[in-house]
Amino acid sequence: MVKTLTQYLSFANEVKQNIDQELTKIQADNGKLREFLASSSNRQRFLPDFKIDDMDFYKDVLFNRYFGKAVESQTDFDLMHSLIEVEGDTSFLNDLGKKPFLFTTFHFGPIGAISQWLQRHGFELTMLTISEGVSKEMLHTDAPSTFDVLHADSPDVMLKMMYKLKEGKSLKVTVDGMWGVTKDEAKKSFAKIKFLDNTFMCKKGIPALSYASGVPIIPVIARRDPLGKIILRFGNPIQPSRSIPKEQFITDTLQECYDFFTDILRKHPSQWDFWFIMDQLFEKPTLEIHLNKATILKQFLALFKEGKYRFNNEKYEVCSLNEQKAYLFDRKTLGCFGVSRNLSGYLKALPTEGRNRKIVKNHLKQGLLDDLLNRGVLVKV
Numbered sequence: 001m002v003k004t005l006t007q008y009l010s011f012a013n014e015v016k017q018n019i020d021q022e023l024t025k026i027q028a029d030n031g032k033l034r035e036f037l038a039s040s041s042n043r044q045r046f047l048p049d050f051k052i053d054d055m056d057f058y059k060d061v062l063f064n065r066y067f068g069k070a071v072e073s074q075t076d077f078d079l080m081h082s083l084i085e086v087e088g089d090t091s092f093l094n095d096l097g098k099k100p101f102l103f104t105t106f107h108f109g110p111i112g113a114i115s116q117w118l119q120r121h122g123f124e125l126t127m128l129t130i131s132e133g134v135s136k137e138m139l140h141t142d143a144p145s146t147f148d149v150l151h152a153d154s155p156d157v158m159l160k161m162m163y164k165l166k167e168g169k170s171l172k173v174t175v176d177g178m179w180g181v182t183k184d185e186a187k188k189s190f191a192k193i194k195f196l197d198n199t200f201m202c203k204k205g206i207p208a209l210s211y212a213s214g215v216p217i218i219p220v221i222a223r224r225d226p227l228g229k230i231i232l233r234f235g236n237p238i239q240p241s242r243s244i245p246k247e248q249f250i251t252d253t254l255q256e257c258y259d260f261f262t263d264i265l266r267k268h269p270s271q272w273d274f275w276f277i278m279d280q281l282f283e284k285p286t287l288e289i290h291l292n293k294a295t296i297l298k299q300f301l302a303l304f305k306e307g308k309y310r311f312n313n314e315k316y317e318v319c320s321l322n323e324q325k326a327y328l329f330d331r332k333t334l335g336c337f338g339v340s341r342n343l344s345g346y347l348k349a350l351p352t353e354g355r356n357r358k359i360v361k362n363h364l365k366q367g368l369l370d371d372l373l374n375r376g377v378l379v380k381v
Contacts, residue, residue: 002071002079005082008083008228012063015066015071018066019062034334037327039057039058039276040057040317041329043057047196050269061270064109080113081120084113084230084231085231085232088235088236089235089236096123100168100215101217102216103173104174104219105174105222107174108264109271111174113232124168126171127171127172128150128157129151165209176261177274189204191203191247200281204254207254210249225268238257308355309350309354309357310353315377317331320341320344324341346363
């Protein structure tokens with residue numbers, strides 16, 4: 001059990017050292033290499049304005065994941081509570097004991113601190129976990145008896161959550177996961193919202209539960225800011241109203257939760273657990289081609305001039321492993337292959353509209369150029 005701030009910070013340094021040691025052989029560990037490439041690719045795609053070295057970002061993501069599981073789950077409740085500062089709307093405390101709430105959060109930061117703070121303030125809390133077999137002791141070694149757990153992959157989990165709310169117990173749930181709550185992966189199970197300038201596919205379950213039960217939603221996010229201080233930020237309560245059509249309430253509620261999350265995510269992105277898989281949660285763009293006479297003529301005339309090559313950034317992402325090594329990561333197949341830092345820099349520097357083919361041929365050896373064209377790294381414009 002971690003009982004002092006000195007121990008807490010000492011374990012943090014130990015976790016960082018273990019990560020550094022673990023990643024010295026990343027090129028020989030296909031699992032870690034793919035995680036690194038996925039996190040780098042997704043950050044560049046969805047948060048292009050957040051500038052950081054690819055490897056430093058990956059280490060930060062791993063630290064936040066490992067530290068939460070290995071240290072904060074073993075941290076004394078009194079110590080954890082002493083680290084917490086609260087921001088936002090806490091007016092729901094005025095209704096403590098009068099009605100339950102749906103506390104919605106994300107797989108972000110020291111998520112366990114939310115449960116501890118709510119329990120310290122008198123809430124009887126049930127937490128929804130990802131799968132069968134996760135016990136409250138696995139979430140914290142000293143979990144109190146008032147802390148209860150439901151499993152998202154249970155076939156009747158929605159009914160169980162409704163019973164808990166009717167008993168007056170509040171729920172803490174995540175809205176960015178819990179794919180097991182509804183086994184049906186048809187489009188009707190998802191709502192489309194705007195997130196990080198893209199279309200994100202969200203499960204409807206939690207706002208649907210709020211609408212059916214009449215229980216308000218309280219958005220809340222915990223973050224480390226900095227290490228040794230935990231900020232709990234509560235959003236404005238979202239009150240369900242039957243005067244609003246159900247589907248509209250679900251979409252509007254999810255959008256409000258994700259807007260609340262986005263502001264924090266843009267400033268502290270490495271504290272989110274989903275950088276390795278987030279591209280799978282976004283709607284896949286469809287390419288529509290409309291050919292008219294002017295377009296056909298333009299394409300025909302292009303055959304008689306030199307044309308250009310451009311980097312195929314729809315398919316590939318350039319990820320830098322270290323000062324000597326970089327990789328091209330295929331977003332579609334999740335495959336990768338190594339390239340020199342010189343080549344990676346050249347590809348990233350190609351104009352989005354392309355560069356004259358003669359110039360590119362002068363810069364790249366014919367064999368390398370052929371390979372890049374065959375792999376679809378370079379495409380003709």
